[in-house]
Amino acid sequence: MMSLLQRIKNKIKLKSHAGSVYHCPFCGYNSRDLEVVGHDIPVLREKQVIGGGRRAAGCYQCHSRDRERLLYAFFIEELKLPENKKISILHIAPEPKLSKVLLANNFKEYICGDLFTEGYDYPEYVQNMNVMDIPFQDHHFDYAICNHVLEHIPEDTKAMKELYRILKPGGKAVLQVPISKNNQKTHEDFTIADQNKREELFGQFDHVRIYGQDYIERLKSVGFTVHRVNISEKYKTFGLNPEEDIFFCEKPVSQ
Known part of the structure; x- marks a missing residue:
């Protein structure tokens, strides 16, 4: 619960940043600029990692970030x-x-899963689930969303195969990761357990890799057809990262 002083400070902040340049689709706040978020880690700057690092990307009111608004723009608007x-x-x-x-939106089925359910404010509908062993039969879902998860998983190909498996033929998935703009090859090392070393090498203490431009080949290797699309210009008012492409994957109908 916010104290009176905190509420006053927040009201002043929202008023001072109000404007007409950006619009948050989640809370409706209109602003002249975006809140600076993220951490300034040298390796993220060195490898020009898209989707990570310190950047102007947050909503001052609800604190949504560019990555989440990108998915809103794609799934809801596009x-x-x-x-x-x-x-x-x-x-x-x-x-x-x-x-x-x-x-x-009351879809026929909307299933949420995470290996660590205790961190949610809404645990009642987040199932305990390992993305490398999804408890659903083959060809079950029309869509899968896995946003900035695979960089945490040593056996990422196994997770990709599971996501592919549970999709119906013609099913689609958005599988976003932090990706280096200037490195072709993915940099990974699963032997590093020290959290400080992981942060130094991968930009976050619980990451095991920084994906390179070969990420598409990894997705294709499990069977996906991959469409790399960018909608940032179309939804500029949402404050999207102009460099972040969407990895829109499709399971071929013939499968």
């Missing part, structure tokens, strides 16, 4: 998922704001 209530969706490590929007 694909217009709410128009088809008959679809089934699997959402791994669901982002709170996006998840609540999807849940409110």
Whole structure:
């Protein structure tokens, strides 16, 4: 619960940053600039990691970030998922704001899963789930969302195979990761257990790699057809990262 002083400070902050340049689709706040978020880790600057590092990307009111607003723009505005209530969706490590929007649309099935469910404010619908062993039959879901998860998993190919497996033929997935703009090859090392060393090498204490531009080949290796799309210009008012592409993966119908 905010104290009176905190509420006053927050009101002043919102008023001082109000404007018409950006619009948050989650809370409706309109601002002239974006809140600076993230951490300034040297390796993220060196490898020009898109989707990580210190950047102007936050909403001053609800604190949504560019990564979550990107998914909102793609699924709600671009694909217009709410128009088809008959679809089934699997959402791994669901982002709170996006998840609540999807849940409110009453799709045929909306399943949320995470290996660590205790960290959620809404644990009642987040199932304990390992993305490397998803407890659903083959060809079950129409869509899968896995946003900035694979960089935490040593056996990322195994997770990709599971996400591929549970999708119906013609099913689609958005599988976002932090990706180096200037490195072709993914840098990874699973032997490093020291959290400080991981942060130094991968930009975060619980990451095991920084993906390079070969990320698409990893996705293709498990069977996905990969469409790399960028919608940032179309939704500029959402404050999206202009360099972040969407990795929109599809399971071929013939499977």
